[in-house]
Amino acid sequence: MKRAVTAICLALFCLALRPAADAQTSSAPASDEAQIRAAIQSQTDAWNRADIPAFMQTYEDSADTTFIGQTLRKGYKPILERYQKSYTTRAQMGTLTFSDIDIRLLPSGCGKSEIALVTGKFHLNRTEHGAATKDDGIFSLVWRKGPHGWKIILDHTS
Numbered sequence: 001m002k003r004a005v006t007a008i009c010l011a012l013f014c015l016a017l018r019p020a021a022d023a024q025t026s027s028a029p030a031s032d033e034a035q036i037r038a039a040i041q042s043q044t045d046a047w048n049r050a051d052i053p054a055f056m057q058t059y060e061d062s063a064d065t066t067f068i069g070q071t072l073r074k075g076y077k078p079i080l081e082r083y084q085k086s087y088t089t090r091a092q093m094g095t096l097t098f099s100d101i102d103i104r105l106l107p108s109g110c111g112k113s114e115i116a117l118v119t120g121k122f123h124l125n126r127t128e129h130g131a132a133t134k135d136d137g138i139f140s141l142v143w144r145k146g147p148h149g150w151k152i153i154l155d156h157t158s
Helices: 002-024 028-048 052-058 076-086
Strands: 066-068 072-074 095-107 113-125 136-146 149-157
Touching (some): 028 052, 028 095, 028 113, 028 149, 052 076, 072 076
Parallel strands (some): 066 149
Antiparallel strands (some): 066 072, 095 113, 113 136
């Protein structure tokens, strides 16, 4: 009985907040999408300066952050090391462009978005190849909004 009362109170609380939240955050989805697009642009800019540590700042610095490519890597540090070993020179990094980016914000029970799914294509225009030989591909990313803004928690690139 206590759980039912708690669940009802929580549902009523969310409903009570919804009109106020809708009025205050009617631009929140656009703002969240704009924040993610800005983070993607920062990532692109960092890559094109050959600054892998700055590129990685869009990833959540967590042991649970996951990269899926030809292999699975778990943890911020192993993902950073993978980029550093695969792209050892500016010529190997080349110029990165993203296209066909689609951002889907997933609302929680109270209507605010804390998770986003992002899909798109990447292209590297470069003259040299190191360990990473793929110049074009597709990706799907799971982003989470936390205390440091929107961060990638899962990257599946192929």
